[in-house]
Amino acid sequence: xxxxxxxxxxxxxxxxxxxxxxxxxxxxxxxxxxxxxxxxxxxxxxxxxxxxxxxxxxxxxxxxxxxxxxxxxxxxxxxxxxxxxxxxxxxxxxxxxxxxxxxxxxxxxxxxxxxxxxxxxxxxxxxxxxxxxxxxxxxxxxxxxxxxxxxxxxxxxxxxxxxxxxxxxxxxxxxxxxxxxxxxxxxxxxxxxxxxxxxxxxxxxxxxxxxxxxxxxxxxxxxxxxxxxxxxxxxxxx
Amino acid sequence: xxxxxxxxxxxxxxxxxxxxxxxxxxxxxxxxxxxxxxxxxxxxxxxxxxxxxxxxxxxxxxxxxxxxxxxxxxxxxxxxxxxxxxxxxxxxxxxxxxxxxxxxxxxxxxxxxxxxxxxxxxxxxxxxxxxxxxxxxxxxxxxxxxxxxxxxxxxxxxxxxxxxxxxxxxxxxxxxxxxxxxxxxxxxxxxxxxxxxxxxxxxxxxxxxxxxxxxxxxxxxxxxxxxxxxxxxxxxxxxxxxxxxxxxxxxxxxxxxxxxxx
Numbered sequence: 001x002x003x004x005x006x007x008x009x010x011x012x013x014x015x016x017x018x019x020x021x022x023x024x025x026x027x028x029x030x031x032x033x034x035x036x037x038x039x040x041x042x043x044x045x046x047x048x049x050x051x052x053x054x055x056x057x058x059x060x061x062x063x064x065x066x067x068x069x070x071x072x073x074x075x076x077x078x079x080x081x082x083x084x085x086x087x088x089x090x091x092x093x094x095x096x097x098x099x100x101x102x103x104x105x106x107x108x109x110x111x112x113x114x115x116x117x118x119x120x121x122x123x124x125x126x127x128x129x130x131x132x133x134x135x136x137x138x139x140x141x142x143x144x145x146x147x148x149x150x151x152x153x154x155x156x157x158x159x160x161x162x163x164x165x166x167x168x169x170x171x172x173x174x175x176x177x178x179x180x181x182x183x184x185x186x187x188x189x190x191x192x193x194x195x196x197x198x199x200x201x202x203x204x205x206x207x208x209x210x211x212x213x214x215x216x217x218x219x220x221x222x223x224x225x226x227x228x229x230x231x232x233x234x235x236x237x238x
Numbered sequence: 239x240x241x242x243x244x245x246x247x248x249x250x251x252x253x254x255x256x257x258x259x260x261x262x263x264x265x266x267x268x269x270x271x272x273x274x275x276x277x278x279x280x281x282x283x284x285x286x287x288x289x290x291x292x293x294x295x296x297x298x299x300x301x302x303x304x305x306x307x308x309x310x311x312x313x314x315x316x317x318x319x320x321x322x323x324x325x326x327x328x329x330x331x332x333x334x335x336x337x338x339x340x341x342x343x344x345x346x347x348x349x350x351x352x353x354x355x356x357x358x359x360x361x362x363x364x365x366x367x368x369x370x371x372x373x374x375x376x377x378x379x380x381x382x383x384x385x386x387x388x389x390x391x392x393x394x395x396x397x398x399x400x401x402x403x404x405x406x407x408x409x410x411x412x413x414x415x416x417x418x419x420x421x422x423x424x425x426x427x428x429x430x431x432x433x434x435x436x437x438x439x440x441x442x443x444x445x446x447x448x449x450x451x452x453x454x455x456x457x458x459x460x461x462x463x464x465x466x467x468x469x470x471x472x473x474x475x476x477x478x479x480x481x482x483x484x485x486x487x488x489x490x491x492x493x494x495x496x497x498x499x500x
Contacts, residue, residue, distance in 0.1 A: 036293035083283040083299025125326035
């Protein structure tokens with residue numbers, strides 16, 4: 001959150017720089033089966049973000065010390081490709097990708113029926129190919145589609161989306177400029193069938209009313225994104 | 239790579255197929271999988287390409303950085319090529335520091351491009367001794383069904399040939415296309431069932447022996463060679479694949495020319 005209040009990002013008609021209304025999401029397009037050698041895979045193109053996710057498993061968990069006697073372990077990695085941003089990213093794990101991997105794993109563990117696969121491992125690999133802002137949300141969304149595509153039983157999909165605030169206006173699904181100069185960011189992971197949450201982060205500054213609006217925007221956006229996820233999963237392979 | 243579960247069964251199956259000059263997916267010895275090449279597919283890279291060969295899919299992205307030229311080469315910029323095979327690309331690839339296999343991949347592709355002289359590092363100099371461009375080519379495997387070498391090399395040269403030097407973003411003049419004077423192409427052959435085949439898939443790599451990578455320039459000049467894995471080959475075997483490589487490289491060069499045309 002830069003908090004640069006002098007950058008004008010909402011015009012006199014209340015529209016955003018890319019022409020969206022405050023509650024609008026960027027266009028989103030999902031496809032399954034994009035990684036032929038994986039057990040399940042998905043690509044999410046969301047605004048200028050492009051994210052791929054692969055699922056391998058359930059497979060034997062090794063070394064044995066990572067095995068759980070009563071359930072599978074979910075091994076989740078979030079990574080940004082070196083060419084995914086305007087400044088090249090040096091390969092290798094960093095603190096940011098570690099944290100995102102952890103919270104993503106915990107979100108997905110909340111819906112995957114891990115107890116069906118004791119002593120095994122399910123690998124979830126999230127790769128950001130092109131980043132525009134909101135990559136963690138796109139990653140979680142892609143990963144849950146890839147898990148479903150792999151036929152891993154889950155209680156629900158996870159739809160992840162963020163709302164925030166720019167120029168004191170609450171807006172849904174921040175783009176790059178809004179993320180850089182905005183005043184708040186509230187990413188959530190929502191179960192579309194129940195409206196429950198499995199992932200929640202926030203940074204910035206929101207009043208109680210603004211927070212409520214951002215929350216509602218996320219819930220409304222999640223319903224629309226869920227339609228596209230379901231379409232991709234029913235539509236079959238690419 | 240992890241140890242495959244049934245390499246011996248696969249080996250003997252591949253040998254049996256080789257007796258009647260067959261391959262596991264029905265191809266003939268020097269037949270490649272269907273190969274497609276697209277360029278300009280990554281929004282945040284200055285040059286990019288995507289190659290699909292059967293179920294093998296790779297991406298290449300070019301980025302630029304400013305560097306201080308090395309004291310002994312004050313008028314030269316830099317070229318760096320790095321290949322990453324992350325665990326997304328297949329169940330055999332594991333997380334952690336780069337494996338020897340992925341380092342070899344990056345280095346062999348790098349040598350072919352560098353030694354062909356397709357990028358003149360003197361042209362990358364901005365102010366001698368002070369500032370120069372460093373070109374970074376990142377190769378990324380999406381789906382590994384064998385022969386990442388050729389896919390990486392093909393995507394790499396196509397990405398370089400479409401790269402735009404982002405001078406405006408760095409406030410040093412106008413953007414211009416990266417000068418790339420040649421089109422080095424790699425062709426890889428694997429020993430499977432006792433004879434060399436072109437463009438081996440994952441099963442052939444798993445149940446095969448040594449491999450040979452040949453990079454040829456526009457005029458048929460040899461720019462890099464690499465023999466990988468355990469195995470013995472004869473001069474006659476090498477002659478046969480080198481002769482084939484000349485025609486195959488010309489085909490792939492045409493693919494690059496078509497994909498990078500405006």
